Amino acid sequence: MSQNGKASMSSVTRLSVLSYNTLEVPEHQRQVIDSCTSIIQDFRAGRISKPKASILLQQCIPHDDADENFFLSIYEPYFDMLNNFEHYQKGNIRGIGEVQCQLGESSMDEQNVDHGQPADEAHIARASKRPCSPASDDGDTEYEKKTHHDYGSLPWNEPEDPSRFALENLSPSLQKTHALLENFSRDVKQVHSSLLNCNLPILQFLPMEWLNLLNGNTADLDHVFSNIYTISYDTRDIVELSKDVELLHGSSAPAKTIKTHSDWVITGIASSMLCCSSSSIENKSYVPIANTSNDTSHPCHPSCIARSSITIKLFALGLPSNKTLNSPILQSLPTFRSNGSTIWPTLLPVSSQSPSLNRTQTVDEQLLVEDGTTTDVLIHPPIATTYMSALSVPIQGMLPAAAPLQTRNRVVHPNMHWEHCPGFVCDFVWSDVDSQDTTTALVSELVPPVPQSPQNKLLNKEKWDIIKSHPHLFRITTPIDVDCFGSLLVSHPNQALVKSVCKGLCSGFWPWAITKNLDMPSIVDNAVLQKVKNQGHLNFMRNQ
Amino acid sequence: MTTIPLWVVPKHHADKFRLIVNHSAGDYSPNLYISPDDASVHLDTLHLLGKALTRVRNQHGFNVPLVLFKTDVSQAYRRLPMHPLWQLHQVVTIQGYHHVDNNNNFGNRRANRLWVTFFGLALWNTVFVKSILDLFAYVDDAFSWEFAGNVLYYLPFKKSLPTKQALFLALFDDLGIPHDK
Numbered sequence: 001m002s003q004n005g006k007a008s009m010s011s012v013t014r015l016s017v018l019s020y021n022t023l024e025v026p027e028h029q030r031q032v033i034d035s036c037t038s039i040i041q042d043f044r045a046g047r048i049s050k051p052k053a054s055i056l057l058q059q060c061i062p063h064d065d066a067d068e069n070f071f072l073s074i075y076e077p078y079f080d081m082l083n084n085f086e087h088y089q090k091g092n093i094r095g096i097g098e099v100q101c102q103l104g105e106s107s108m109d110e111q112n113v114d115h116g117q118p119a120d121e122a123h124i125a126r127a128s129k130r131p132c133s134p135a136s137d138d139g140d141t142e143y144e145k146k147t148h149h150d151y152g153s154l155p156w157n158e159p160e161d162p163s164r165f166a167l168e169n170l171s172p173s174l175q176k177t178h179a180l181l182e183n184f185s186r187d188v189k190q191v192h193s194s195l196l197n198c199n200l201p202i203l204q205f206l207p208m209e210w211l212n213l214l215n216g217n218t219a220d221l222d223h224v225f226s227n228i229y230t231i232s233y234d235t236r237d238i239v240e241l242s243k244d245v246e247l248l249h250g251s252s253a254p255a256k257t258i259k260t261h262s263d264w265v266i267t268g269i270a271s272s273m274l275c276c277s278s279s280s281i282e283n284k285s286y287v288p289i290a291n292t293s294n295d296t297s298h299p300c301h302p303s304c305i306a307r308s309s310i311t312i313k314l315f316a317l318g319l320p321s322n323k324t325l326n327s328p329i330l331q332s333l334p335t336f337r338s339n340g341s342t343i344w345p346t347l348l349p350v351s352s353q354s355p356s357l358n359r360t361q362t363v364d365e366q367l368l369v370e371d372g373t374t375t376d377v378l379i380h381p382p383i384a385t386t387y388m389s390a391l392s393v394p395i396q397g398m399l400p401a402a403a404p405l406q407t408r409n410r411v412v413h414p415n416m417h418w419e420h421c422p423g424f425v426c427d428f429v430w431s432d433v434d435s436q437d438t439t440t441a442l443v444s445e446l447v448p449p450v451p452q453s454p455q456n457k458l459l460n461k462e463k464w465d466i467i468k469s470h471p472h473l474f475r476i477t478t479p480i481d482v483d484c485f486g487s488l489l490v491s492h493p494n495q496a497l498v499k500s501v502c503k504g505l506c507s508g509f510w511p512w513a514i515t516k517n518l519d520m521p522s523i524v525d526n527a528v529l530q531k532v533k534n535q536g537h538l539n540f541m542r543n544q
Numbered sequence: 545m546t547t548i549p550l551w552v553v554p555k556h557h558a559d560k561f562r563l564i565v566n567h568s569a570g571d572y573s574p575n576l577y578i579s580p581d582d583a584s585v586h587l588d589t590l591h592l593l594g595k596a597l598t599r600v601r602n603q604h605g606f607n608v609p610l611v612l613f614k615t616d617v618s619q620a621y622r623r624l625p626m627h628p629l630w631q632l633h634q635v636v637t638i639q640g641y642h643h644v645d646n647n648n649n650f651g652n653r654r655a656n657r658l659w660v661t662f663f664g665l666a667l668w669n670t671v672f673v674k675s676i677l678d679l680f681a682y683v684d685d686a687f688s689w690e691f692a693g694n695v696l697y698y699l700p701f702k703k704s705l706p707t708k709q710a711l712f713l714a715l716f717d718d719l720g721i722p723h724d725k
Binding site (some may be wrong): 041044045057077080084087088094117271301336427437438439440441442443444445447450453460463464467473474475476477478479480481484488491492493497498501504507508509510511513514515519521522523524525526527528529530531532534536537538540541 | 577646654
């Protein structure tokens with residue numbers, strides 16, 4: 001078999017990698033190159049400053065006044081490297097500085113409004129921060145011209161109106177929620193304990209989710225409806241009504257439940273799409289939550305609703321707040337299909353629902369389904385409904401916002417317009433919202449160590465005898481410098497992996513095979529299956 | 545001892561051959577003792593590169609010229625040695641002569657995972673110790689971007705390369721990892 005032809009790369013060649021138009025590098029010049037490279041690395045690592053690096057480079061490169069051009073030809077590329085890296089770093093810092101500058105302005109405005117601080121003081125306090133560079137906006141300006149967007153009119157770019165945040169300008173329900181949250185924040189733990197011990201029928205969230213809600217954050221309904229937290233009836237609850245009559249309180253297992261994350265994602269997408277279609281739902285949904293927060297003890301901040309489309313969905317549909325999720329009345333809850341439509345049981349007349357529900361019903365009538373779905377998703381695990389295919393929905397064409405864009409089995413971001421991209425270019429359509437962040441380098445911090453070979457030599461005595469009697473056949477050949485490899489990874493957080501790989505490089509890797517206690521013949525000749533007869537192929541095999 | 549059948553197939557778009565080593569063929573084949581579960585590995589895709597490019601464009605503007613580069617490790621899998629006990633299970637026969645295959649082979653069910661684990665560590669050192677950012681890898685192909693004017697002379701190739709690539713190749717040379725031009 002082919003072995004490693006470049007394994008014997010000399011150390012001189014390795015060290016003299018970075019040079020300038022010199023085919024053969026003398027010893028003294030190689031030292032200069034190494035020194036310069038290490039200075040650049042120190043600068044990249046932040047151990048020395050740019051002026052310091054520049055001085056060190058000048059001291060490191062031997063020169064005299066008579067040969068200034070020669071000195072510059074060596075010095076300039078290294079100096080350019082310093083500049084380039086500094087330019088790259090500034091790019092990052094500038095982005096952070098702009099954000100901090102904007103945050104500083106907004107927070108300073110709020111401080112001026114709330115506490116009446118004079119503007120001069122604010123100016124002084126901000127002076128120490130790095131000002132925004134007008135040049136950094138050049139790209140945005142060109143982009144605005146190109147797209148003809150009026151970015152100044154966007155709500156978040158408009159000058160802030162201090163009166164907008166005044167409490168008295170908020171709606172009564174918002175004021176009430178604000179007061180509740182303020183009250184909760186005085187001692188959240190006590191409130192949390194009081195809530196869990198009260199006798200009112202509260203929603204069966206995890207205690208941690210209630211704590212999030214009391215802190216003004218969102219409740220992760222994915223946790224609530226997935227396997228992490230499952231609502232089930234206690235089927236052992238038997239009430240003896242008379243001597244011969246027993247009442248079994250409970251029900252059979254639900255036929256359909258949201259069991260997995262993917263089930264919930266389907267429901268979440270359906271709900272978010274529905275909310276996008278109904279712009280007024282968000283405003284309407286908040287009112288019942290705030291008004292009923294005393295009864296049900298589940299206060300929600302407006303931001304909570306805005307951040308969680310799932311939350312919007314649940315409360316926008318007029319969920320009866322005085323009922324718990326496992327109440328039998330919830331058998332009348334709607335069924336959400338993955339195509340964004342909603343099926344309402346006929347037990348409850350539509351007119352008895354909230355106005356937002358009527359709106360939902362209207363949306364449902366307009367939903368146009370192009371493809372069939374395989375799963376109906378219920379909002380609540382104990383409820384069993386009939387299996388309904390989306391093909392039964394009247395086909396009236398597909399609304400743009402009615403269903404998430406899909407390419408085969410994959411749901412993609414709506415902004416990417418994948419529906420216009422054929423499959424063979426899908427890897428070349430990129431978005432800012434790409435969720436993949438894990439790189440091969442990062443994964444190395446998490447993976448378990450590679451396995452070691454079977455340690456019990458007695459079990460493999462026959463094999464070891466063969467190996468020891470033919471050492472020239474069973475060799476460990478690798479061009480990799482194991483000592484260098486290990487020394488470069490002393491700071492790696494996953495040292496177990498590093499050590500196992502280093503050991504594998506020294507004594508050979510074991511490919512996760514389990515050969516223990518297997519009845520295997522000592523010789524297995526599978527080469528009889530080999531049917532190569534072409535002379536060209538045979539020559540190629542021999543040369544390998 | 546287990547012998548492995550070989551095949552030869554022509555390469556696409558090239559007048560060359562490719563040697564196929566089938567570790568799954570026959571009774572008691574080596575792959576029979578390796579579980580197919582958990583064999584998947586993480587590979588960096590173009591979406592990661594696209595995200596990095598988008599970030600660079602947002603930071604440095606749309607007019608800054610950039611270059612992309614790719615570095616291919618030569619015979620990547622073959623650079624890893626296998627344990628002698630496993631070498632017994634990968635003996636090949638060519639024209640009646642038996643040869644013990646000492647190295648990791650593509651036909652092995654976990655060959656990919658072994659290589660990616662090793663290469664991930666090398667990349668970790670490059671990214672987090674050498675500060676060569678945004679360096680990704682798809683099996684044995686490492687790829688990234690660099691500013692167009694940021695080049696460095698790489699002596700073994702006798703040509704200027706993007707700085708990141710030149711530094712990365714220098715690290716390869718230090719580690720003894722052979723690479724293609």
